[in-house]
Amino acid sequence: MYLGFGYYYTYLTLCIIVMSLLKPEKQNDAITLSDRYLRDIRQQMLTLFETDKTVIDFGCGGGEFLKLLEPHVRYAIGIDRSFPKNSYAYDKDLRCGKNITFIKKVITRDISIDFNFEIATSTLFLHTVPRPTTLQLMALMREKARKAILCELTHPANLYSNMLLSIDQFFTGHKANFEEFKAKGCMEGLLYECGIKEYRIIPTKDKSLNFYCIDFEY
Numbered sequence: 722m723y724l725g726f727g728y729y730y731t732y733l734t735l736c737i738i739v740m741s742l743l744k745p746e747k748q749n750d751a752i753t754l755s756d757r758y759l760r761d762i763r764q765q766m767l768t769l770f771e772t773d774k775t776v777i778d779f780g781c782g783g784g785e786f787l788k789l790l791e792p793h794v795r796y797a798i799g800i801d802r803s804f805p806k807n808s809y810a811y812d813k814d815l816r817c818g819k820n821i822t823f824i825k826k827v828i829t830r831d832i833s834i835d836f837n838f839e840i841a842t843s844t845l846f847l848h849t850v851p852r853p854t855t856l857q858l859m860a861l862m863r864e865k866a867r868k869a870i871l872c873e874l875t876h877p878a879n880l881y882s883n884m885l886l887s888i889d890q891f892f893t894g895h896k897a898n899f900e901e902f903k904a905k906g907c908m909e910g911l912l913y914e915c916g917i918k919e920y921r922i923i924p925t926k927d928k929s930l931n932f933y934c935i936d937f938e939y
């Protein structure tokens with residue numbers, strides 16, 4: 722049933738509310754549930770990546786997208802401030818990674834990276850960090866990568882969608898950063914502020930999420 726607003730918020734908000742009423746250790750289940758919801762979107766995102774490229778994923782979370790990408794990538798790095806227990810990224814820490822490395826780092830404190838990449842990516846990350854960091858990240862991607870493939874929130878379509886989003890952002894702890902991201906025109910506003918005028922927007926099955934493909938060499 723299509724309810725006229727992004728499924729993602731409804732799904733994630735309900736998961737988070739239910740899980741927050743349960744024991745704290747159940748919070749990881751909310752992550753698993755949202756991962757399950759994002760599965761189709763990640764599969765669609767995978768089709769945007771050419772094979773045998775080097776990739777960096779900012780705010781990679783449990784590494785679910787890099788896990789999908791692993792057979793197709795030459796080399797990839799995932800960066801996040803924490804890796805949930807039992808996630809792919811967390812387990813990967815314990816064994817010898819082949820072509821994927823996960824680095825635990827707080828990007829707002831240290832944004833530097835030493836290598837160049839063919840593709841920079843992030844999923845639902847840019848709206849979670851303060852605006853200055855988002856701008857720095859875009860500049861870093863432009864400097865270090867040839868392309869960026871980003872999955873981000875779009876402007877909520879109506880009041881109800883807006884309310885669900887606010888609840889979701891409140892529970893996930895980045896409401897203030899998201900409000901600024903939204904007030905400044907979501908991805909379109911960010912790309913405009915960065916002087917990036919040429920990019921492709923690819924819709925997903927969820928009206929609240931789009932892919933933004935930027936060719937920095939254009």
Ligand SMILES: C[S@@+](CC[C@H](N)C(=O)[O-])C[C@H]1O[C@@H](n2cnc3c(N)ncnc32)[C@H](O)[C@@H]1O
Binds near residue numbers: 759827830
């Ligand atoms: C909404 S989640 C998205 C995770 C992942 N990209 C995915 O698709 O499942 C945002 C991620 O950003 C990470 N994050 C937020 N602020 C961060 C920071 N300052 N430095 C590094 N990671 C951060 C969180 O730990 C979380 O994993």
